[in-house]
Amino acid sequence: xxxxxxxxxxxxxxxxxxxxxxxxxxxxxxxxxxxxxxxxxxxxxxxxxxxxxxxxxxxxxxxxxxxxxxxxxxxxxxxxxxxxxxxxxxxxxxxxxxxxxxxxxxxxxxxxxxxxxxxxxxxxxxxxxxxxxxxxxxxxxxxxxxxxxxxxxxxxxxxxxxxxxxxxxxxxxxxxxxxxxxxxxxxxxxxxxxxxxxxxxxxxxxxxxxxxxxxxxxxxxxxxxxxxxxxxxxxxxxxxxxxxxxxxxxxxxxxxxxxxxxxxxxxxxxxxxxxxxxxxxxxxxxxxxxxxxx
Amino acid sequence: xxxxxxxxxxxxxxxxxxxxxxxxxxxxxxxxxxxxxxxxxxxxxxxxxxxxxxxxxxxxxxxxxxxxxxxxxxxxxxxxxxxxxxxxxxxxxxxxxxxxxxxxxxxxxxxxxxxxxxxxxxxxxxxxxxxxxxxxxxxxxxxxxxxxxxxxxxxxxxxxxxxxxxxxxxxxxxxxxxxxxxxxxxxxxxxxxxxxxxxxxxxxxxxxxxxxxxxxxxxxxxxxxxxxxxxxxxxxxxxxxxxxxxxxxxxxxxxxxxxxxxxxxxxxxxxxxxxxxxx
Numbered sequence: 001x002x003x004x005x006x007x008x009x010x011x012x013x014x015x016x017x018x019x020x021x022x023x024x025x026x027x028x029x030x031x032x033x034x035x036x037x038x039x040x041x042x043x044x045x046x047x048x049x050x051x052x053x054x055x056x057x058x059x060x061x062x063x064x065x066x067x068x069x070x071x072x073x074x075x076x077x078x079x080x081x082x083x084x085x086x087x088x089x090x091x092x093x094x095x096x097x098x099x100x101x102x103x104x105x106x107x108x109x110x111x112x113x114x115x116x117x118x119x120x121x122x123x124x125x126x127x128x129x130x131x132x133x134x135x136x137x138x139x140x141x142x143x144x145x146x147x148x149x150x151x152x153x154x155x156x157x158x159x160x161x162x163x164x165x166x167x168x169x170x171x172x173x174x175x176x177x178x179x180x181x182x183x184x185x186x187x188x189x190x191x192x193x194x195x196x197x198x199x200x201x202x203x204x205x206x207x208x209x210x211x212x213x214x215x216x217x218x219x220x221x222x223x224x225x226x227x228x229x230x231x232x233x234x235x236x237x238x239x240x241x242x243x244x245x246x247x248x249x250x251x252x253x254x255x256x257x258x259x260x261x262x263x264x265x266x267x268x269x270x271x272x273x274x275x276x277x278x279x280x281x282x283x284x285x286x287x288x289x290x291x292x293x294x
Numbered sequence: 295x296x297x298x299x300x301x302x303x304x305x306x307x308x309x310x311x312x313x314x315x316x317x318x319x320x321x322x323x324x325x326x327x328x329x330x331x332x333x334x335x336x337x338x339x340x341x342x343x344x345x346x347x348x349x350x351x352x353x354x355x356x357x358x359x360x361x362x363x364x365x366x367x368x369x370x371x372x373x374x375x376x377x378x379x380x381x382x383x384x385x386x387x388x389x390x391x392x393x394x395x396x397x398x399x400x401x402x403x404x405x406x407x408x409x410x411x412x413x414x415x416x417x418x419x420x421x422x423x424x425x426x427x428x429x430x431x432x433x434x435x436x437x438x439x440x441x442x443x444x445x446x447x448x449x450x451x452x453x454x455x456x457x458x459x460x461x462x463x464x465x466x467x468x469x470x471x472x473x474x475x476x477x478x479x480x481x482x483x484x485x486x487x488x489x490x491x492x493x494x495x496x497x498x499x500x501x502x503x504x505x506x507x508x509x510x511x512x513x514x515x516x517x518x519x520x521x522x523x524x525x526x527x528x529x530x531x532x533x534x535x536x537x538x539x540x541x542x543x544x545x546x547x548x549x550x551x552x553x554x555x556x557x558x559x560x561x562x563x564x565x566x567x568x569x570x571x572x573x
Binding site: 186187189190192193194195196200204205208209211285288289290291 | 381383398399401403405407408409418419421422423450451452453470
């Protein structure tokens with residue numbers, strides 16, 4: 001292992017260096033391989049899983065369990081997906097509308113959830129009052145909010161945003177709340193010793209310590225936002241504004257099964273990309289703090 | 295067992311710590327010199343009523359400016375509580391605590407913030423002390439040089455060994471620029487070799503900076519190795535049993551005959567005290 005030697009060689013003054021220090025530095029560097037190889041190591045199991053899934057799907061189609069107009073095979077859907085992305089004039093506007101709604105709703109939810117989480121963490125009254133309500137809201141299926149949202153705001157963007165925020169904010173609030181609650185007492189003590197009180201304690205000690213839990217909350221909040229949004233777009237179809245949900249709904253009404261499945265794949269891919277981004281940032285943060293389980 | 299707790303109303307005295315400003319126990323300069331520490335009749339009781347425990351009973355202690363005071367005692371003798379009181383992290387139930395100037399604190403585990411590098415951990419102390427941004431970089435670098443960690447400034451705590459982490463904590467203590475430094479068993483978790491090296495390091499920094507140090511440990515030899523004076527504490531309730539100046543010339547070695555002999559003497563004294571208390 002060549003990289004071991006370089007790690008040890010870097011620690012200059014042998015008279016001062018603790019012998020134990022050599023190892024942590026070594027392990028920290030050993031985990032870094034060539035980027036290409038690590039990408040491949042992460043990718044091949046996924047490729048294998050996708051191949052197996054497509055094969056199984058094709059086999060089911062071949063058995064004739066359902067007629068092809070209800071359950072088309074992978075090649076038909078692939079061709080449809082290709083057309084959708086490259087030819088269909090409605091696809092990109094629909095995707096942009098949906099992603100914009102997701103972004104707006106998520107940012108709103110993040111703001112509300114963050115403020116709410118910090119407020120509940122800081123105030124005993126608020127904690128007693130709404131602490132358990134937040135968890136209650138979190139378990140409530142967001143689709144049940146739509147009838148009320150439509151009554152309140154009509155068939156509109158606002159109705160969709162309202163439900164997306166209600167779906168995502170509780171998870172985000174809970175994430176930051178549990179992060180703050182689990183800050184090691186030693187850190188708060190250190191803050192006091194260094195003379196950080198009030199908001200400075202939050203700014204320099206409590207919030208950074210709560211960050212991993214906050215990011216986990218954001219990740220879960222995103223998942224809820226995305227689900228609520230898809231439910232909303234199927235129910236609340238705003239006229240002359242195509243979205244991924246409304247296209248999905250139309251595909252079903254017009255009996256266009258290949259397009260329906262193609263849109264579902266798009267929804268899946270968007271969700272996975274967002275999750276990958278969250279997971280990557282969480283992992284980077286954990287490894288910087290020496291928490292990486294690898 | 296009934297304990298008589300000598301109660302003294304704690305109101306008078308300009309030396310009472312301000313609990314809202316930890317580390318800045320405001321003494322009146324007329325009574326306390328910079329770097330001086332004074333405890334008068336300090337009693338600390340945790341809990342109330344039947345479950346009340348007297349952790350410290352009527353402790354009087356004076357530490358001279360620039361003195362290295364080692365505090366030894368069995369666990370539960372209230373030595374850590376005493377440090378918290380001096381740091382202003384907690385208030386005495388009765389009695390007064392005063393320090394001449396601010397206090398800095400070094401914890402048992404280094405307590406470095408894991409999301410910051412070694413340099414950033416030190417710089418945070420500077421920042422919270424109000425050192426302007428422009429000066430922090432150079433000052434951080436020179437502090438890390440002083441504990442001989444200049445080449446590890448950008449490492450994160452988990453990439454450092456236990457000894458290195460404590461050296462960063464030592465640099466952070468220096469960054470607090472307080473005349474009084476409180477150390478709560480800072481070397482407890484280190485292996486013998488690293489511990490030995492840290493003794494030299496702490497002694498050197500103490501001498502260079504002219505600090506007053508209160509060093510709490512349960513290791514009698516360590517106390518004799520480091521202290522100008524060793525205070526022995528007994529438990530239930532926590533109190534000072536004896537105070538002994540250490541006149542061995544510096545630099546001392548942990549394994550020297552003089553240190554071993556004195557340590558054995560003090561250990562015997564501690565044991566005797568424990569036996570007398572029926573412990």
